[in-house]
Amino acid sequence: MTPLKPYIFGGKGVGSQGDGTTQLIVKNQESQRKAIEIIKRDFPQMQALQLTISRLPTPMIDLAEDKKQYGDVC
DSSP, rough: TTTTGGEEEEEESSSSSSOEEEEESSSSSSHHHHHHHHHHHHHHTTEEEEEEEOOOHHHHHHHHHHHHHHHHOO
């Protein structure tokens, strides 16, 4: 098992022949910190950049209420 596996949901490589980048989706900020720590430790030639995308506060969608108001549109 790879050392990163417990901390990530998955990833995608971009580029070719090892000269590109990899995007990893982590479970939370603590997992992000740990994944970067592992990358720096195991691959010192690589650079790890953080990107955090936060969920905007939005109201919950009540589908039952929408169906009453707008009817069954499907």
